[in-house]
Amino acid sequence: MLNINGLTIKVADGMDVKTLVAGVDLPIGEERIVGLVGGSGSGKTTTGLAILRLLSSQLNITSGKIDFLGKDLLACPEKELRRIRGKDISMVFQEPLNAFNPVFTISQQIGEVLKYHTKLTRRQRKERIEELLNMVGIKDPVRVCRNYPHQLSGGMRQRAMIAQAIAANPKLIIADEPTSNLDVTLQARIIELFRSLRADLKLSILLITHDLGLVAHLADEVAVMQQGKIVETGATRQVLENPSHAYTKKLMEVVKI
Amino acid sequence: MAGKPEKHYNQFQLALKAFGRNRLAMACFYVLIALYGLAIFADFFTPYSYDDENRIYSYSPPTKIHIFNEQGHLTRPFVYGTKVTFDQYHRRMYEVKKDERYPVRFLTPGQEYRILGIVPSRIRLFSVDEPGRIYLWGADSRGRDLYSRLIYGGRVSLSIGLIGVMISFTIGLVIGGIAGYYGGKIDDMLMRICEMFMMVPGFYLLLALRAVVPADFNSVQVYIAIIVILSFIGWAELARIIRGMCLSLRERDFVLAARAMGLSDMAIIIKHILPHTLSYSIIAIMLSIPGYILAESGLSLIGLGIQDPYASWGNLLSEAMGIIQIKFAPWILLPGFFIFLTVMCFNVIGDALRDCLDPKFKMEGKV
Amino acid sequence: MTLLELQNVRKYFPGPKHFLEETQYVRAVDHVDLTIVEGENLGLVGESGSGKTTLGRLIMKLHKADSGAIILNGKDISKLSDNEFRPLRKNVQMVFQDPYSSLDPRFTVHGLLAEADQLSQEKKDRNARLEKAIQAVGLDISCLKRYPHEFSGGERQRIAIARCLVMNPKLLILDEAVSSLDVLIQEQVLQLLKSLQQQYPVTYLFISHNLRVVRKICHKIAVMYRGKIVELAASDEILRNPLHPYTKELLTAAIDYKSVDKPYNEPIGENSRLIDNGNGHFVIN
Numbered sequence: 001m002l003n004i005n006g007l008t009i010k011v012a013d014g015m016d017v018k019t020l021v022a023g024v025d026l027p028i029g030e031e032r033i034v035g036l037v038g039g040s041g042s043g044k045t046t047t048g049l050a051i052l053r054l055l056s057s058q059l060n061i062t063s064g065k066i067d068f069l070g071k072d073l074l075a076c077p078e079k080e081l082r083r084i085r086g087k088d089i090s091m092v093f094q095e096p097l098n099a100f101n102p103v104f105t106i107s108q109q110i111g112e113v114l115k116y117h118t119k120l121t122r123r124q125r126k127e128r129i130e131e132l133l134n135m136v137g138i139k140d141p142v143r144v145c146r147n148y149p150h151q152l153s154g155g156m157r158q159r160a161m162i163a164q165a166i167a168a169n170p171k172l173i174i175a176d177e178p179t180s181n182l183d184v185t186l187q188a189r190i191i192e193l194f195r196s197l198r199a200d201l202k203l204s205i206l207l208i209t210h211d212l213g214l215v216a217h218l219a220d221e222v223a224v225m226q227q228g229k230i231v232e233t234g235a236t237r238q239v240l241e242n243p244s245h246a247y248t249k250k251l252m253e254v255v256k257i
Numbered sequence: 258m259a260g261k262p263e264k265h266y267n268q269f270q271l272a273l274k275a276f277g278r279n280r281l282a283m284a285c286f287y288v289l290i291a292l293y294g295l296a297i298f299a300d301f302f303t304p305y306s307y308d309d310e311n312r313i314y315s316y317s318p319p320t321k322i323h324i325f326n327e328q329g330h331l332t333r334p335f336v337y338g339t340k341v342t343f344d345q346y347h348r349r350m351y352e353v354k355k356d357e358r359y360p361v362r363f364l365t366p367g368q369e370y371r372i373l374g375i376v377p378s379r380i381r382l383f384s385v386d387e388p389g390r391i392y393l394w395g396a397d398s399r400g401r402d403l404y405s406r407l408i409y410g411g412r413v414s415l416s417i418g419l420i421g422v423m424i425s426f427t428i429g430l431v432i433g434g435i436a437g438y439y440g441g442k443i444d445d446m447l448m449r450i451c452e453m454f455m456m457v458p459g460f461y462l463l464l465a466l467r468a469v470v471p472a473d474f475n476s477v478q479v480y481i482a483i484i485v486i487l488s489f490i491g492w493a494e495l496a497r498i499i500r501g502m503c504l505s506l507r508e509r510d511f512v513l514a515a516r517a518m519g520l521s522d523m524a525i526i527i528k529h530i531l532p533h534t535l536s537y538s539i540i541a542i543m544l545s546i547p548g549y550i551l552a553e554s555g556l557s558l559i560g561l562g563i564q565d566p567y568a569s570w571g572n573l574l575s576e577a578m579g580i581i582q583i584k585f586a587p588w589i590l591l592p593g594f595f596i597f598l599t600v601m602c603f604n605v606i607g608d609a610l611r612d613c614l615d616p617k618f619k620m621e622g623k624v
Numbered sequence: 625m626t627l628l629e630l631q632n633v634r635k636y637f638p639g640p641k642h643f644l645e646e647t648q649y650v651r652a653v654d655h656v657d658l659t660i661v662e663g664e665n666l667g668l669v670g671e672s673g674s675g676k677t678t679l680g681r682l683i684m685k686l687h688k689a690d691s692g693a694i695i696l697n698g699k700d701i702s703k704l705s706d707n708e709f710r711p712l713r714k715n716v717q718m719v720f721q722d723p724y725s726s727l728d729p730r731f732t733v734h735g736l737l738a739e740a741d742q743l744s745q746e747k748k749d750r751n752a753r754l755e756k757a758i759q760a761v762g763l764d765i766s767c768l769k770r771y772p773h774e775f776s777g778g779e780r781q782r783i784a785i786a787r788c789l790v791m792n793p794k795l796l797i798l799d800e801a802v803s804s805l806d807v808l809i810q811e812q813v814l815q816l817l818k819s820l821q822q823q824y825p826v827t828y829l830f831i832s833h834n835l836r837v838v839r840k841i842c843h844k845i846a847v848m849y850r851g852k853i854v855e856l857a858a859s860d861e862i863l864r865n866p867l868h869p870y871t872k873e874l875l876t877a878a879i880d881y882k883s884v885d886k887p888y889n890e891p892i893g894e895n896s897r898l899i900d901n902g903n904g905h906f907v908i909n
Contacts, residue, residue: 039806040777149721180804183671185835185873188883210806213836217881254811266732267771510726514784517684518791519713519743528739532730 001204002028002051002089002172007064009046009055009228020046020059022228028172033198033205035219036241037073037251043228048208050074052085087117088166094177096157100149107145108131110164117168132163136202137193155186162171164194166201176208191218198221212248213255216240224248271432272613274537282354282609285602296411300370303405304384308566309368311390311400314342316586317337317351319395321454322524327448334361336391348585361387395588399574407592410568415599417484417553418546426490426542429495430531436496437503438526448500454493462550463489467561476567483562486547495541543607547600554596570596626695627795628716630658633692635678638860652678654851655692657898663889664717665828667842667859669835669874671678675851676831678775680797683769684718685709714744717788721800723780733758733783734768740790746809754866757786760823762816778809782816789824797829802837814840835878838907839863847871852892857905 009021019045028034038044049055051066051073051185066073068089073081093099100109105128114125126145133141136159149157158178163172165194175194179187195218207219215222217237224247232245243249276282295302300540317339326332338357342350385391393404393547395411436447474482506512507530515525550570556562557571558578565572573592576582636649642886652675659716660666670676681687683694685701694702697718701709719724727736735755745753755765761782772780781801784899798817802810817828818841832838838845839859847855847862847870863879868870870888877883897907 039808150899184835185671185883185887188877189879191881192883210808212807213881250808254807261838267732269730314690385772501868510720510722514720514787515728516686516719516724517713517718520708520739575634588733 001032003067004023005065008062009059010062011059020228026223028204028206031202031204033219034206035207035213035215035222038225039210043223044208045176048176052089053081053092070200086113087168088169089172092161092165092175093179094180098163102149104159105146105148112169113164113167136163144194155184170203172204173208212251275613276609279609282454282606289602293415295408299408302382304381304407305402305405307406307409307568308370314400316398316399317392317396320392334575335523336385338389359385361385378518406568410570410573411503413563413569418550420545421426421484421487421549422542425491430499432525433496433499434503434531437500451493451496459490476564478613484551487552499534503530506530507532537588539613540607543603547603625660627657627662628660628817629695630656631693632861634690637692651851656853658754662827664678664844667838667844667845668831669838669845669846671833674848676848677754677799680799714791716792717791717793718796718797718799719784719801723777723804725827726784727780731770732769732771737787744791757790761786766818778805781813793826798824799831817841854908
């Protein structure tokens with residue numbers, strides 16, 4: 001469904017040019033959860049943001065193709081890309097406090113996605129928002145709708161962000177460190193939420209994280225990144241039982257009991 | 258990394274380097290340096306003192322400096338003498354007397370003065386022998402050289418801006434810092450006092466305070482009184498903003514860490530909190546100096562500031578308040594241009610500083 | 625030797641004041657007893673809102689306890705005024721969660737460490753002490769000249785640890801100190817903390833929400849829930865044999881990344897106390 005081919009991203013750092021992502025190939029199939037694992041600075045977030053061309057202007061995509069259902073996302077015009085963003089491919093960020101606009105209520109923010117990408121009427125949008133909040137496991141959606149982001153707890157905020165991400169029925173969700181800021185118990189719940197959403201809504205998830213344990217319990221396939229390159233890739237079970245690259249082995253050691 | 262010189266900059270220094278790359282801002286900076294330089298060393302750069310009158314030459318137009326003599330050869334710069342006659346309307350007519358030539362002398366002794374008020378000297382940059390007069394930019398109603406009075410006037414106008422702002426800034430920092438760090442009742446009380454000061458309309462407070470100053474103060478005392486009055490009005494706004502910044506800064510982890518180490522409150526405020534308000538403060542200073550200069554000019558214009566014979570750009574402009582003067586002696590408006598130039602430069606520098614000290618420069622290595 | 629003893633410590637925060645209504649209190653720390661023995665690292669585990677961070681700050685006297693005794697090195701510091709406590713502060717220091725805001729960006733690393741040093745020592749040999757500290761955390765001496773923004777998150781936490789070490793504390797509280805670092809860096813910092821205990825006579829109070837991380841350096845683990853300690857035992861014992869349902873929930877989430885069907889939500893009675901279940905394994909009743 002989505003295929004990243006030979007993606008290379010560079011940034012000018014004073015006099016030198018640093019390569020953040022070096023020739024990355026990453027296929028994401030339908031209804032698959034793919035884990036992209038690496039330490040900070042490995043280029044995983046940059047790769048994820050590149051799919052939707054959300055990189056800052058200082059970063060240059062020097063080569064590569066991102067094929068999404070026949071279209072090359074890196075080459076298509078901005079107008080087309082905007083129709084894809086939020087609708088076919090959406091993102092869940094690490095810190096909902098930063099990703100949500102603090103002066104709008106939750107229903108206004110999710111409503112914005114629906115307004116832009118669907119033709120629902122106001123009443124239909126209201127119903128859909130409540131439906132979405134229920135789907136992500138928020139027990140009193142009516143109250144949460146009226147709340148501002150800072151009035152919710154961390155776990156609720158992250159669920160609200162996931163609700164916003166699935167609002168327009170995307171085919172792919174890019175989740176960038178979605179649980180890093182949450183307690184372990186909340187993290188466990190969000191993992192289950194992702195699993196059930198994948199089954200119910202038939203979507204794929206690109207899970208970007210530094211925690212191999214998270215990937216082990218959620219992802220079907222895993223790609224390990226180090227310094228801009230993919231060093232190991234394969235089905236999760238196989239990679240974890242038989243890691244071949246030294247970096248993967250190190251990550252495994254850390255997560256084992 | 259081999260061969261790269263080991264230089265580490267904190268964010269402040271990085272911002273200053275960025276400022277250095279902004280050409281317009283650097284140009285304005287040099288202009289201001291030039292203006293302040295001229296003002297400080299006014300005695301050297303001017304041929305005449307500010308009160309050197311010659312009423313015959315009232316409103317004399319700017320003296321032309323010639324570098325070609327009658328034969329068309331390049332020669333040492335000189336000026337002609339001027340003859341003053343009256344026409345049928347009793348207006349002054351200035352005629353050039355070609356038979357009197359006064360060479361412009363450079364670095365000659367003129368009227369005695371003291372450099373920086375301490376070292377006596379007589380050297381002036383340029384002058385002409387008496388009875389010739391060199392009015393670079395024309396003369397005012399009493400025949401005083403406008404160019405000289407402008408430079409001397411710069412002393413008052415430019416310094417009032419700087420000193421007044423320094424005083425306000427200090428008061429504002431101290432009060433804002435204490436209010437912001439301690440919060441609670443202290444904060445409430447100090448902020449209410451601030452608001453009382455901010456409530457009174459500025460110019461009226463200025464006039465009212467000026468009225469309180471005794472009439473028999475000499476000019477120096479009036480000068481000091483004006484500075485005090487201006488700073489009195491200006492500190493409140495800065496204090497409020499510093500207080501807001503301190504309120505949020507004291508929640509930062511590094512302040513908590515400092516408390517955990519056992520630093521005293523005063524040490525925390527001075528070493529950790531106030532320096533972070535520096536970037537805002539510098540910009541606020543740059544952008545409020547023009548206000549002080551204009552306030553002084555306004556006061557002097559209506560006769561409540563610096564009085565004759567002392568010069569300030571404001572009271573120089575008070576001569577330009579008649580249409581007759583403006584029509585026939587347009588050079589009398591030059592002080593306005595200088596005020597404009599100075600204010601513009603401060604604003605440009607303030608804007609550039611604001612851009613340089615922008616949070617985007619504070620991106621702390623979060624890749 | 626007992627380093628720190630908390631007796632019946634209480635800290636309630638008032639909720640929003642409503643007109644004509646009784647103010648509700650958030651029971652951040654609700655009658656907590658805790659003992660830390662020299663040389664035995666204690667892990668304090670709980671979710672956000674359990675009161676573990678507040679407890680750490682109470683020990684540091686960054687908050688004032690409402691009641692109870694905090695006995696550090698035999699002296700009850702809860703009753704001391706700020707000025708009286710100041711010279712004792714060097715005995716207990718804290719590393720904070722966010723490496724990006726716990727170091728004042730205007731100071732060089734040298735300046736940051738020197739500030740800590742001058743509060744506890746004379747100027748003599750200062751540079752030598754600072755160099756020793758920065759090398760002890762695995763960073764080069766040249767780092768002393770640099771500014772915090774030139775370092776990564778993991779390196780900044782090392783600098784924060786070095787800053788604490790300069791004061792030679794007996795107790796070092798790590799408040800979610802590795803939670804914002806990625807797993808490999810986390811591991812490095814944890815190994816560093818372990819090795820530091822060979823060189824410095826310091827005991828750790830490690831506050832975290834993740835049991836998996838805590839057990840790596842802590843000998844004992846206390847589980848905190850809604851302001852009270854609900855279970856306390858040796859690390860291995862708790863991981864092998866968790867008794868309290870909340871502990872089980874935390875364990876399942878941290879190790880297996882699974883959640884339980886019914887999250888633990890019982891209020892804890894006023895008079896609940898920790899009961900010894902044998903071999904030092906305490907559970908609340």
